[in-house]
Amino acid sequence: MSLPVEKWAEQVRTGDVRAIARAITAIENHQAEAEELLRRLFAATGRAYLTGVTGAPGTGKSTLVDRLAAYYRKREEAVGVIAVDPTSPYTGGAILGDRIRMQSHASDQGMFIRSMATRGFMGGLARATAEVAWLLDAAGKQEVLIETVGVGQDEIDIVRLADCVLVVLVPGMGDDIQNLKAGLMEIADIFVLNKADREGASRLEQQLMAMLSLVMPRDGWHPPVVRTVASESKGIESLAETIGRFRKHFEASGQRERKHAEHWKRRLLGLIESRLVERVLGGADGEARLAEMAKEVAERRKDPFTAVNEMLKKSGIGV
Amino acid sequence: MSLPVEKWAEQVRTGDVRAIARAITAIENHQAEAEELLRRLFAATGRAYLTGVTGAPGTGKSTLVDRLAAYYRKREEAVGVIAVDPTSPYTGGAILGDRIRMQSHASDQGMFIRSMATRGFMGGLARATAEVAWLLDAAGKQEVLIETVGVGQDEIDIVRLADCVLVVLVPGMGDDIQNLKAGLMEIADIFVLNKADREGASRLEQQLMAMLSLVMPRDGWHPPVVRTVASESKGIESLAETIGRFRKHFEASGQRERKHAEHWKRRLLGLIESRLVERVLGGADGEARLAEMAKEVAERRKDPFTAVNEMLKKSGIGV
Numbered sequence: 001m002s003l004p005v006e007k008w009a010e011q012v013r014t015g016d017v018r019a020i021a022r023a024i025t026a027i028e029n030h031q032a033e034a035e036e037l038l039r040r041l042f043a044a045t046g047r048a049y050l051t052g053v054t055g056a057p058g059t060g061k062s063t064l065v066d067r068l069a070a071y072y073r074k075r076e077e078a079v080g081v082i083a084v085d086p087t088s089p090y091t092g093g094a095i096l097g098d099r100i101r102m103q104s105h106a107s108d109q110g111m112f113i114r115s116m117a118t119r120g121f122m123g124g125l126a127r128a129t130a131e132v133a134w135l136l137d138a139a140g141k142q143e144v145l146i147e148t149v150g151v152g153q154d155e156i157d158i159v160r161l162a163d164c165v166l167v168v169l170v171p172g173m174g175d176d177i178q179n180l181k182a183g184l185m186e187i188a189d190i191f192v193l194n195k196a197d198r199e200g201a202s203r204l205e206q207q208l209m210a211m212l213s214l215v216m217p218r219d220g221w222h223p224p225v226v227r228t229v230a231s232e233s234k235g236i237e238s239l240a241e242t243i244g245r246f247r248k249h250f251e252a253s254g255q256r257e258r259k260h261a262e263h264w265k266r267r268l269l270g271l272i273e274s275r276l277v278e279r280v281l282g283g284a285d286g287e288a289r290l291a292e293m294a295k296e297v298a299e300r301r302k303d304p305f306t307a308v309n310e311m312l313k314k315s316g317i318g319v
Numbered sequence: 320m321s322l323p324v325e326k327w328a329e330q331v332r333t334g335d336v337r338a339i340a341r342a343i344t345a346i347e348n349h350q351a352e353a354e355e356l357l358r359r360l361f362a363a364t365g366r367a368y369l370t371g372v373t374g375a376p377g378t379g380k381s382t383l384v385d386r387l388a389a390y391y392r393k394r395e396e397a398v399g400v401i402a403v404d405p406t407s408p409y410t411g412g413a414i415l416g417d418r419i420r421m422q423s424h425a426s427d428q429g430m431f432i433r434s435m436a437t438r439g440f441m442g443g444l445a446r447a448t449a450e451v452a453w454l455l456d457a458a459g460k461q462e463v464l465i466e467t468v469g470v471g472q473d474e475i476d477i478v479r480l481a482d483c484v485l486v487v488l489v490p491g492m493g494d495d496i497q498n499l500k501a502g503l504m505e506i507a508d509i510f511v512l513n514k515a516d517r518e519g520a521s522r523l524e525q526q527l528m529a530m531l532s533l534v535m536p537r538d539g540w541h542p543p544v545v546r547t548v549a550s551e552s553k554g555i556e557s558l559a560e561t562i563g564r565f566r567k568h569f570e571a572s573g574q575r576e577r578k579h580a581e582h583w584k585r586r587l588l589g590l591i592e593s594r595l596v597e598r599v600l601g602g603a604d605g606e607a608r609l610a611e612m613a614k615e616v617a618e619r620r621k622d623p624f625t626a627v628n629e630m631l632k633k634s635g636i637g638v
Contacts, residue, residue: 035624042622257617264613264623269596271627276595276636277588294583298576303361304583305354308590317595317636 005033009040015078015139017112024114027131030124038131041138048080048137051243052162053147053192054155059168060194064230064239065147071236072143073110080136083115084129084148084158112136126157127270133161159187161263163256164246166239168192169208171200185211188223189246192239196227219255221246280315324352328359334397334458336431343433346450349443357450360457367399367456370562371481372466372511373474378487379513383549383558384466390555391462392430399455402434403448403467403477431455445476446589452480478506480582482575483565485558487511488527490519504530507542508565511558515546538574540565599634 011019026034051068055061062083069079116129129146136144146162148155159165167188191212193205208225226242228235250256281290293311296302330338345353370387374380381402388398435448448465455463465481467474478484486507510531512524527544545561547554569575600609612630615621 039622039624043619046619260617261610261613264616265609268609268613268616268623268627268630269600271623272599272630273592273596275627275631276599277592279636280591280595281588290584290587291580294580294587297583297587298579300362300365303358304587304590305358308587308594311587311591312594317598 005036005040009037009138012037012041012135012139013044015109015112015141017109020112020135020139021114023135024132027128027135028116034131038134041135045134045137048133048141048144049164049247050133050137050144050146050162052159052165053145053168054149054159054165055168055170055192055194057149059170060230061147061149061168064168064192064194064228064236065145067230067233067236068240069111069113069143069145070233071240073108076110077142078110078140079112080133080139080141080144081111081113082129082132082136082144082146083113084125084146084155112139112141124274126161127267127274129158130161130267156187157266160266163250163259164243165189166192166243168194169204170195171198171204189221190239190242191223191225193225193227194230196235197229197232201227219250219253221249221253276317280311280317324355324359328356328457331356331360331454331458332363334428334431334460336428339431339454339458340433342454343451346447346454347435353450357453360454364453364456367452367460367463368483368566369452369456369463369465369481371478371484372464372487373468373478373484374487374489374511374513376468378489379549380466380468380487383485383487383511383513383547383555384464386549386552386555387559388430388432388462388464390559392427395429396461397429397459398431399452399458399460399463400430400432401448401451401455401463401465402432403444403465403474431458431460443593445480446586446593448477449480449586475506476585479585482569482578483562484508485511485562487513488523489514490517490523508540509558509561510542510544512544512546513549515554516548516551520546538569538572540568540572595636599630599636 008019008023012023023034023037026037053061053065053068065081065083069081072079114132116125116132129148133144133146146158148158165187167185167190169191170193191208193201193208195201205225205227212223212225224242226235226239228239230236250259281287289311293302293307297304297307327338327342331342342353342356345356372380372384372387384400384402388400391398433451435444435451448467452463452465465477467477484506486504486509488510489512510527512520512527514520524544524546531542531544543561545554545558547558549555569578600606608630612621612626616623616626
């Protein structure tokens with residue numbers, strides 16, 4: 001086992017597309033070898049710049065990411081794109097869109113695009129996305145773009161992986177800035193006003209600016225608003241420049257290490273949690289034991305604290 | 320210690336307002352005696368009906384909850400209200416509004432209102448809210464209304480506590496149904512179209528109905544849309560009747576037990592997680608140890624998996 005993983009890691013490092021794809025599948029399926037592989041690749045990470053792109057459905061995120069990726073490719077940077085699609089009965093189409101995107105870049109070895117669906121990741125999507133970013137970083141991608149719909153905590157956790165977070169807005173969708181989720185506002189490093197040729201763009205920009213003027217700059221950075229019309233490739237260069245400016249500001253201000261240390265605190269905590277829960281609820285009958293306990297509690301035969309203490313005792317962890 | 324807690328529990332059971340308030344403070348501050356108290360009260364729970372009310376800021380949730388509470392009081396049901404205010408630099412005013420509400424019911428012993436802020440609950444707000452609901456249930460409140468802004472995963476976890484979930488919408492806020500968070504759509508048992516006297520109410524209702532027609536009924540229930548003008552107490556009775564109808568449907572279909580068992584599975588899992596993490600990172604130096612480890616990882620001196628394994632080994636849990 002050890003030898004193949006070593007070879008596999010080497011293939012990933014050279015940017016071998018098949019080796020990368022196989023690794024992502026291993027991560028998605030939570031295979032034990034994925035951990036061994038990632039462990040071996042870790043020293044080669046920390047070079048990629050991660051840009052997170054989030055916004056409501058219909059804001060044109062995919063097109064924006066696509067154009068930004070093309071821009072970086074033109075400058076001969078290796079690019080990785082991770083598109084996270086929260087599957088919901090109300091959405092759809094994202095996967096189709098992704099397939100079309102893949103085709104248009106299919107012949108480009110410097111571009112790796114992968115979409116990940118929520119399905120099967122119950123609470124672990126942020127972790128899987130982080131691990132794929134880690135993989136692409138080790139594979140030499142200089143720009144990693146992570147795209148996700150700004151829906152819940154899981155999506156917020158995903159964009160928080162990024163060095164730079166773009167929040168995409170469009171005029172006319174929920175005329176009021178009030179509608180914007182508070183959580184998203186707080187993580188935005190740059191606002192992208194996409195579809196800026198539409199009516200209401202100036203009004204939205206004014207509202208945004210008014211709101212931003214009330215907010216203290218974070219580490220000396222006041223989130224700017226960049227206008228784009230991604231479908232016509234307008235404003236992409238200006239956006240890329242703003243991302244570059246943020247990167248320089250952040251690195252110069254010395255806040256980068258602090259942010260990364262914070263980031264790793266969260267991730268280590270998440271890892272500890274999942275390890276421990278696996279220990280208690282792992283094994284073939286883990287789920288059944290939990291269900292049995294939940295039934296007893298729901299029927300008031302046992303209180304939740306006693307139930308949990310008993311489960312921990314049985315796993316040899318004690319209280 | 321044991322005797323006072325016993326007496327305290329008894330006071331809570333009789334609905335003593337001071338004893339309840341003191342218990343909530345103990346829950347909020349994560350005091351060890353809160354667990355002992357809740358454990359003693361558990362057998363007395365399971366009687367209250369929990370209604371969750373969620374929606375974007377500005378939809379008039381507080382007024383709606385207020386009027387619904389007044390309606391239940393008129394029918395001589397004991398009512399508890401838990402208003403969860405996610406504090407954010409962009410919101411505010413909720414606490415002030417709450418104070419005004421408390422005053423108007425101050426002389427009513429059958430009504431208990433408590434607002435809870437996000438501050439200080441890092442990831443534990445859903446748990447604290449659930450424990451306060453447990454307390455109010457044991458205190459004999461027949462109707463417990465849980466109000467929260469539909470923002471992130473935490474808020475979704477909060478409303479999922481409820482037996483019945485109301486999602487509040489108003490005309491003119493984000494004209495498009497598309498703006499509605501997918502997560503909220505999926506947990507709604509009843510849609511409340513508040514401020515229904517405003518322009519655009521019929522259009523919004525049509526959009527909602529069109530969208531709902533695409534969705535499979537859950538356990539034979541198709542979420543209805545109820546129109547209200549809460550500020551004028553219009554539609555409140557009809558809403559209360561719809562909640563009652565949902566309750567009957569749910570209990571008759573035999574799905575209630577299944578839902579409660581699912582609910583307790585999630586909660587037990589959460590309890591297991593927090594217990595275990597406390598075990599590894601508890602104590603005065605826990606946070607410092609995590610920070611040190613995160614720094615080593617951020618600097619690539621150690622990979623995350625090795626770091627976590629070492630931490631677990633040190634806490635005597637092993638790998």
